[in-house]
Amino acid sequence: MTRSVIELTPTIEDRRIARQAASAIALTVAEAAIPLPLPGIKPGLANIVTLVVLARWGWRAAAWVSLLRVFAASLLLGQFLAPGFFFGLAGALASLVALGAAACLPRRWFGPVSQSIFAAFAHIGAQLAVARLWLVPHDGVFYLVPVFAAAAAVFGLVNGLAAAALLRQTPPSGRPGVCAAAGDDSSRL
């Protein structure tokens, strides 16, 4: 047996992100067992993890956790490169952009619930855009907008409350705020 010459040494941060992504993946897989009335509508419990990571470790870590979750969960569920995967990926990317913007809102007034709702609406927006452009090239897709929007409002609120409750138990360390922390992260790239 030849010894591999390539050696990857994971940093502490790598291990932490892997652990966080693992909990997000577990939530996604567990959630896949819940029967749902309409394809495309699900609680998105993994976003609770994304929100907590965003508040504690900044946007870059949240992006890692979110995208690792999309790829790994789709592999586990046999959905990789299936339409559902592209919906999930588009939704996750749009949510991350929305989270990046929402994290810059004044923290005194806007907490994880706001971030969660913005992310949820960005998620359904991206999903609908992909559906309209690719899978169902007909304006009839928009007939479902109220259903998706209601799901986004409800699940965004629930996930945001869950993330806020978790963050209250162990408040984020004395970082100056997610927006500034994200800026720090990107300057370190």
Added chain:
Amino acid sequence: MRLAGAWRGLLLPGDVLVVAAGVAFCIYAGLHLWRGGVPDGIVVRAGGQVFAQGDLSHPRKLIVPGPLGETVIEIEPGRARVALDPGPRQYCVRQGWLTRAGAAAICAPNQVSLTLTGRGGEYDSLSY
């Protein structure tokens, strides 16, 4: 009650606004996109040609000439009907008021038809 209070404590003032905006968007989207079936105009045809087109906003009467005589179409806000027709069986008159997008009353003997137009109707056309 204490549980509800605990959850409410997790909401900041801005969060309440964002939740309200999300709910408002849902209601707006529902009202705007699920308005199916509300007519927004009429088309009257005589002898296969479009005789008149218009909206349903103000009440009026249209007199449409045909081979048997005059058909009278009555329009009111949101609905329209064939009020009088010289045809022998009066099917289009007995249909009464048309209220849905896509509904049509056809007075075949006098070659006159009345159709309600509108977006998102449940049917391409509806007749009895």
